Amino acid sequence: MSWTLFLLLVKASGLTVAISAIAIVIGLTLGMVVSAGMLSPNLLLSMPSRVFVSFFRGVPLLVQLLLIYNLLPLLGLNVPSVVAAVAGLSLCTAAYQAENLRGGFLSVPRGVVEAADMAGFRPFQLFWRIRVPIAFKLTLPALVSEAIMILKSSSLVSVVGVVELTRMAQDLASSTYKPLDLYAAAGGLYLAINWLMAGLGRLLERRLRWGRA
Amino acid sequence: MTFDLGFIAQHLPEVIEAAGTTLMIWAAGAFCGLALGFLVALGRRYGPAPLAVLLGVIVELLRGTPFLVQLFLLYFGGPFIGLSLDPIPAGVLGLTCYAAAYYSEILRAGFDGVPAGHVEAAACVGFSGWQTIRRIILPEMAVLVMPALVNMTILLLKETAVLSIITVPELTMVTSAIGSESYAFVEALFLLALFYWVMVEICGHLGRFAELRLARTGLVAR
Amino acid sequence: MIAAVSVTGLVKRFGQAEVLRGIDLEVPAGRVTCLIGPSGSGKSTLLRCLAFLEEATEGAILIGGEPLGFAVTPDGRRTRLPSGRIRAVRSQIGMVFQHFNLWPHMTALGNVSEALKTVRRLGRSEADDRAMAQLRKVGLQNRANLYPSQLSGGQQQRVAIARALALEPKIMLFDEPTSSLDPELTGEVLNVMRALAADGMTMVVVSHEIGFAASVGHQIAFLDHGQLLLRGTPQEVFRKPRHARLDQFLDTYLDRGAAMLL
Numbered sequence: 262m263s264w265t266l267f268l269l270l271v272k273a274s275g276l277t278v279a280i281s282a283i284a285i286v287i288g289l290t291l292g293m294v295v296s297a298g299m300l301s302p303n304l305l306l307s308m309p310s311r312v313f314v315s316f317f318r319g320v321p322l323l324v325q326l327l328l329i330y331n332l333l334p335l336l337g338l339n340v341p342s343v344v345a346a347v348a349g350l351s352l353c354t355a356a357y358q359a360e361n362l363r364g365g366f367l368s369v370p371r372g373v374v375e376a377a378d379m380a381g382f383r384p385f386q387l388f389w390r391i392r393v394p395i396a397f398k399l400t401l402p403a404l405v406s407e408a409i410m411i412l413k414s415s416s417l418v419s420v421v422g423v424v425e426l427t428r429m430a431q432d433l434a435s436s437t438y439k440p441l442d443l444y445a446a447a448g449g450l451y452l453a454i455n456w457l458m459a460g461l462g463r464l465l466e467r468r469l470r471w472g473r474a
Numbered sequence: 475m476t477f478d479l480g481f482i483a484q485h486l487p488e489v490i491e492a493a494g495t496t497l498m499i500w501a502a503g504a505f506c507g508l509a510l511g512f513l514v515a516l517g518r519r520y521g522p523a524p525l526a527v528l529l530g531v532i533v534e535l536l537r538g539t540p541f542l543v544q545l546f547l548l549y550f551g552g553p554f555i556g557l558s559l560d561p562i563p564a565g566v567l568g569l570t571c572y573a574a575a576y577y578s579e580i581l582r583a584g585f586d587g588v589p590a591g592h593v594e595a596a597a598c599v600g601f602s603g604w605q606t607i608r609r610i611i612l613p614e615m616a617v618l619v620m621p622a623l624v625n626m627t628i629l630l631l632k633e634t635a636v637l638s639i640i641t642v643p644e645l646t647m648v649t650s651a652i653g654s655e656s657y658a659f660v661e662a663l664f665l666l667a668l669f670y671w672v673m674v675e676i677c678g679h680l681g682r683f684a685e686l687r688l689a690r691t692g693l694v695a696r
Numbered sequence: 697m698i699a700a701v702s703v704t705g706l707v708k709r710f711g712q713a714e715v716l717r718g719i720d721l722e723v724p725a726g727r728v729t730c731l732i733g734p735s736g737s738g739k740s741t742l743l744r745c746l747a748f749l750e751e752a753t754e755g756a757i758l759i760g761g762e763p764l765g766f767a768v769t770p771d772g773r774r775t776r777l778p779s780g781r782i783r784a785v786r787s788q789i790g791m792v793f794q795h796f797n798l799w800p801h802m803t804a805l806g807n808v809s810e811a812l813k814t815v816r817r818l819g820r821s822e823a824d825d826r827a828m829a830q831l832r833k834v835g836l837q838n839r840a841n842l843y844p845s846q847l848s849g850g851q852q853q854r855v856a857i858a859r860a861l862a863l864e865p866k867i868m869l870f871d872e873p874t875s876s877l878d879p880e881l882t883g884e885v886l887n888v889m890r891a892l893a894a895d896g897m898t899m900v901v902v903s904h905e906i907g908f909a910a911s912v913g914h915q916i917a918f919l920d921h922g923q924l925l926l927r928g929t930p931q932e933v934f935r936k937p938r939h940a941r942l943d944q945f946l947d948t949y950l951d952r953g954a955a956m957l958l
């Protein structure tokens with residue numbers, strides 16, 4: 262396979278990384294809110310959160326993407342397919358992250374929260390200064406594997422016409438009749454990004470050791 | 475948008491057949507994947523070092539790349555190395571390999587989760603290697619890995635939708651095809667989503683029920 | 697003189713179970729009150745009610761004359777106070793827990809200065825200076841940048857005491873502060889508490905350290921099955937002949953040697 266082809270793939274993987282990164286950030290933020298909603302004693306908050314999580318975890322991402330991509334124009338929102346793709350990925354990962362974080366929030370020791378309560382923290386200070394850092398650290402391994410999952414799932418946005426890594430490989434494969442080389446190269450690039458993300462995750466984990474060996 | 479579901483009634487037989495295909499492919503992928511995954515886990519845990527390393531690399535490749543890319547490689551790349559498969563066999567093979575990689579990791583963690591003392595105890599009372607695996611390791615492991623296996627199997631059901639991209643006539647492909655020719659694409663997608671959602675919820679509940687039953691056998695030390 | 701804490705008719709129920717059955721207690725300012733009693737008698741629950749970590753089912757608690765949590769009208773009805781007033785009254789109370797409950801993601805210094813920054817809105821350098829001064833008081837100035845996981849149990853508990861003291865409470869509550877420490881580490885924590893008592897801090901201490909209670913406590917309260925059976929100076933409470941339940945408690949909860957000393 263020629264360098265030019267490979268460079269095209271590398272360029273397309275930039276879009277793959279960008280789409281995944283944005284989806285991860287949006288998904289994590291939304292997931293935090295949704296998981297807080299799931300844990301709320303208020304049924305008006307917890308029920309919709311639970312349904313949200315159940316739906317987006319229960320439906321294949323491909324179907325979600327097709328649905329969002331085709332639904333948005335019907336609702337009068339004519340957005341580029343990249344936006345629909347990012348929206349779909351974000352919603353899906355938010356559901357998984359919410360479920361992960363829910364477990365994390367439940368594992369924050371009660372006494373640690375009570376200590377903050379005694380120190381006069383207001384609820385939102387307690388949430389952001391105490392609960393979130395501890396829950397985040399507890400769930401970090403799961404959050405990282407979910408981020409890697411999203412990277413791999415981002416290949417599905419090729420079906421709504423976003424020319425990211427998989428779609429680029431597909432286009433080049435059909436024009437050059439070299440599917441073996443191109444898909445193998447694309448797979449290699451996914452692996453590389455994957456390792457990069459895992460490395461970043463380990464770095465983050467080391468930063469959040471909080472003195473433990 | 476008018477939400478007209480009449481089109482589905484006209485095509486009910488096709489949809490039911492496609493749903494059957496989805497379930498068949500899922501069952502085949504899960505069953506073969508689990509069997510293959512078990513062999514891989516055995517090979518990595520107890521096999522000779524070169525085999526273990528080779529299997530490890532393959533598993534890493536399968537777990538590190540998108541399922542869709544694997545399918546493309548198999549379906550479009552396969553003919554170039556003399557492996558021309560129809561969509562359904564290609565789909566089942568792809569799903570099996572993909573599933574085997576993940577199942578093998580779960581099972582390997584399960585092997586590691588069985589306390590070494592139990593295995594040593596079995597050796598002491600004269601169990602052979604295979605007897606130890608069958609009578610000690612497997613039952614203890616089953617309880618440990620059950621939740622992860624259930625999860626993965628449910629995930630696999632959702633992955634079958636990806637097979638539509640290589641034109642496997644499963645539910646996603648057939649339903650969206652009917653939807654677009656009846657000008658009811660979004661309605662079709664809604665029904666599709668509903669089908670998967672209900673299936674996943676049912677399987678999730680069955681899985682938890684099975685875990686509870688397994689836990690009640692007393693095998694679980696909790 | 698107004699009592700630092702005054703409890704009247706305190707009842708606490710968890711569902712059906714009545715854990716506190718009408719407690720009346722006065723905690724004099726500047727003195728050490730020790731709560732003793734068998735396991736499950738309700739000591740922690742009483743202390744947690746004083747901290748408003750647990751809401752009493754009936755009865756009233758006054759902190760320096762101010763109602764805590766609920767206002768009781770003359771006809772006996774209780775209304776919940778607005779959260780601002782609850783917070784103001786609670787800010788006079790510091791609490792030290794059996795399991796330290798330090799924030800794992802902050803250093804010793806961070807644990808002590810955090811509330812000064814987020815709650816008291818002090819600038820970073822002033823908060824750190826004050827936190828450092830508190831750490832010096834408990835003898836940990838050279839451990840300031842270590843995380844809780846890098847400290848011994850005794851050191852963690854001293855950080856927890858410094859964290860509570862940094863907010864300048866009028867009353868300090870201790871729930872079995874040495875119970876989860878190895879015996880050789882209890883001394884350092886008890887010494888910090890002794891110094892605090894000598895400084896005139898109002899303290900309520902739940903402890904199985906009867907020696908500490910007898911030597912440092914000004915007032916001993918003996919709790920049994922959710923009722924305050926005895927209350928008085930150590931001399932009055934421990935003097936023989938003793939109340940039968942107390943005798944039984946001391947017999948089972950102390951080794952005989954220690955019981956003989958009292």
Ligand SMILES: Nc1ncnc2c1ncn2[C@@H]1O[C@H](COP(=O)(O)OP(=O)(O)OP(=O)(O)O)[C@@H](O)[C@H]1O
Pocket residue numbers: 710713715733734735736737738739740741742
């Ligand atoms: N949140 C709760 N829900 C239900 N019951 C509770 C709760 N907290 C405490 N109890 C019960 O209240 C009783 C008193 O508990 P408490 O912790 O106050 O005892 P204690 O005197 O501190 O005992 P120990 O010396 O073991 O710490 C116990 O029977 C306990 O089971």
Ligand SMILES: [Mg+2]
Pocket residue numbers: 739740741872
């Ligand atoms: Mg207690």
